[in-house]
Amino acid sequence: MTKEDRLLGAAIDPAPPLIAHVLYRFDVGGLENGVVNLINHMAPNAYRHMVVALTEVTDFRQRLQRPDVECVALHKKPGHGARVYPSLWRLLKARRPAIVHTRNLAALEMQAAAWAAGVPARIHGEHGRDIDDLDGSSRRHQRLRQLYSPFVHRYVALSRDLETYLSGSVGIAPRRIAQIYNGVNAEKFAPAQAPGLRSIAGGPFQGPGLWLAGTVGRMAAVKNQTLLARAFLIAREANPEFAAVARLVMIGDGPLRAQAQTLLDNGGAHDAAWLPGERSDVADVMRSLDCFVLPSLAEGISNTILEAMACGLPVIATAVGGNVELVDAGRNGLLVPNDDPLAMAQSLLHLWRNAEVSKRMGCAGRADVEQRFSMQAMVSAYQHLYDQQISAAGISLRDH
Numbered sequence: 001m002t003k004e005d006r007l008l009g010a011a012i013d014p015a016p017p018l019i020a021h022v023l024y025r026f027d028v029g030g031l032e033n034g035v036v037n038l039i040n041h042m043a044p045n046a047y048r049h050m051v052v053a054l055t056e057v058t059d060f061r062q063r064l065q066r067p068d069v070e071c072v073a074l075h076k077k078p079g080h081g082a083r084v085y086p087s088l089w090r091l092l093k094a095r096r097p098a099i100v101h102t103r104n105l106a107a108l109e110m111q112a113a114a115w116a117a118g119v120p121a122r123i124h125g126e127h128g129r130d131i132d133d134l135d136g137s138s139r140r141h142q143r144l145r146q147l148y149s150p151f152v153h154r155y156v157a158l159s160r161d162l163e164t165y166l167s168g169s170v171g172i173a174p175r176r177i178a179q180i181y182n183g184v185n186a187e188k189f190a191p192a193q194a195p196g197l198r199s200i201a202g203g204p205f206q207g208p209g210l211w212l213a214g215t216v217g218r219m220a221a222v223k224n225q226t227l228l229a230r231a232f233l234i235a236r237e238a239n240p241e242f243a244a245v246a247r248l249v250m251i252g253d254g255p256l257r258a259q260a261q262t263l264l265d266n267g268g269a270h271d272a273a274w275l276p277g278e279r280s281d282v283a284d285v286m287r288s289l290d291c292f293v294l295p296s297l298a299e300g301i302s303n304t305i306l307e308a309m310a311c312g313l314p315v316i317a318t319a320v321g322g323n324v325e326l327v328d329a330g331r332n333g334l335l336v337p338n339d340d341p342l343a344m345a346q347s348l349l350h351l352w353r354n355a356e357v358s359k360r361m362g363c364a365g366r367a368d369v370e371q372r373f374s375m376q377a378m379v380s381a382y383q384h385l386y387d388q389q390i391s392a393a394g395i396s397l398r399d400h
Contacts, residue, residue, distance in 0.1 A: 017098035017390060018048045020119075022088075024106035026053040026071060027060050028252075028278060029218050030303045031103055031127045034158075034182050040065045041185075041379045047386060050095060054084060054107060070095075085113045092117035098395060099123060099386055101156075105130055105141060111151035120393035123385070124148075125156040126166060128300030129321060131222045135298075136165045145170045153389055156180050156382075158300040159322030178385050181325075183378025184306040186369050191312030191362070192287040200288045201281065204274055205247045211352050212247050213316075214289040216282055216304045217296075219254035224339065227295035227318075229260045231344035233267040235352075238345065242352055248273040251285055286311040291351045291358060297338060299323050306373050309333075309365030314358045316347045326373075332365035 021035050039049045040063075049069050051057070054076040061071045072091060074084045088110055092100065099121040100114035114122050133141045149170075155177045157163035163179045166172045205212060213232070217223050228250070236243035250260060250273065257275055264273040279285055286292065292308030292315050299321040306326065308315050315333030317323040327333040334350070336343040351358045 016045055016047050017386075017395075018050060018095060019099045019101055019386065020050050020052055020092065020095065020097040020114075022052045022054070022100060022102045022107045022110050022114075024053070024104065025055045026051055026057040026073075028058075030182075030300075032060060033063075033303050034127070035103070036060075036063045037183065037185070037375065038379060038382055039069060041183075041375050042383060044068075046383055047099075050097070052088065052091065054081060054110070081109045085110075085116070088113045089117045092119055098390055098393070101125065103127055105144065108145065108148050108152075111148050115151045120395050121386075121389035122151060122153050123156060123389060124152045124154075125158070126162045126300070127158050128162075129222075129298035131220075131298075134222070134320075136169055142170050145172075152176075153392070154178060154385065156385070158182060159325055161321050161325070162300060178381070180378060180381045180385070181373055182301045182303055182306060183375040184303070184310045184369055184373055185375050186310045189283050189286060189307045189310035191366060200249070200285050202276070203249070203288075204271075205249070209245060210247050211242075211245050212249055212289045213291050213293055213348055213351075214249035214251065214285065215293045215295065216251040216279075216285065216307075217294070219250075219252045219256040219260065221256065222297050223252075223254075223256065224295045224297045224318075225250055225252070225256050225260050226263055227339055227341055227344060228293050229263040229267075229273075230341040231295075231348060232273070233264070233269060234341055234345035235348045236267075236269060236272070239349060242349060243272070246272065246348070246352060249285065249289065250275045251277075251279050251282065253277045282307065283311070286313065289313055291316060291348070293344070293348075294318065294323065295344065296320060296323070302326065306369060309362075309373075310369040312362040312366045314351055314361035315365060316344060316351070318344075326368075328364075328368075332361050332368055 051071045053073045057071045057073040074087050076084045100119045101123045102110050103125045104127050111122055157177055157179045163177055166177055167174045219225050232248045261275050292313045294305055294317040301322040305315055315327050317327050318338045319335040320338050327335050329335040334347045336347055
């Protein structure tokens with residue numbers, strides 16, 4: 001194709017390059033929310049996007065605000081992904097993306113199919129620990145990452161912890177790794193205009209004088225919401241005054257929801273806890289809380305911590321993974337040892353007793369979001385990475 005042909009083609013077809021985001025399942029979750037945020041906030045004239053789920057695409061797709069985003073489910077069965085290689089290969093050959101961006105170990109093996117389909121730029125993101133490898137010590141998982149490394153051009157680590165894991169335990173050259181933090185929509189997630197007013201639609205805790213602690217997230221084993229339930233019960237038992245005014249809000253659905261509810265019911269906190277399942281008004285829920293708690297066993301960079309910080313809330317989090325990069329203990333929140341209900345109960349009581357300390361922590365967290373974790377900073381970092389890989393592949397921004 002001559003230079004004149006390329007120029008004429010660009011004039012006729014100004015479509016930006018296509019990125020295929022490949023993930024295990026397109027459903028409610030921090031990883032998936034990050035993909036949605038990236039697509040929704042990147043300029044439409046920069047890149048086009050499609051989402052490929054190895055298993056299924058749920059109604060979560062409705063959070064995508066761009067009408068041109070194609071979502072495809074490959075309906076993968078349990079086991080190795082080789083069975084869906086032909087389907088993905090055909091899809092990639094037909095759509096001709098300039099970039100394939102896989103996320104987490106469950107989708108990493110699709111890099112081989114992307115290579116076979118001739119995708120020019122291939123990126124893999126590490127968003128958090130695997131549920132059966134919370135400390136990253138699994139040699140099997142390290143070897144799997146090493147096995148597929150030749151197919152990957154660049155890696156994205158959402159935290160310094162994950163960046164160190166890739167360069168150290170896995171052995172990926174540091175020059176191949178970009179560390180990019182999640183960003184948060186600081187306009188949508190903002191402090192309450194009138195602190196102290198309860199406004200969770202349909203919620204039972206509306207009156208003044210209450211103190212609300214809450215968490216938001218998929219209720220699965222790695223998120224460990226039962227730790228928060230146990231800590232709440234310990235704090236109630238330790239201090240009757242706390243028990244009289246403290247309320248617990250746990251937003252999300254999944255296997256641990258019933259377990260947490262049973263723990264709270266058996267502990268006599270049925271009327272003091274509310275577990276309504278998933279909600280679409282998370283920002284409004286956040287603004288009605290007095291503190292946010294993340295009891296996870298492992299984390300990459302938590303979207304919900306960032307959202308809570310943006311809402312001006314002090315954060316109590318377990319000292320795991322990227323949590324220690326977001327929560328500066330004593331300044332914008334408190335860190336507790338992993339799976340320690342007594343320490344978490346003590347942190348709840350500390351913030352309840354010290355309203356001014358909580359307020360200062362919330363203000364510090366909001367400032368951190370504005371300065372370090374803005375949505376624009378995240379989008380700009382990803383776009384720069386994509387542009388680099390397009391250039392490294394030797395293709396024009398108008399070739400795809």
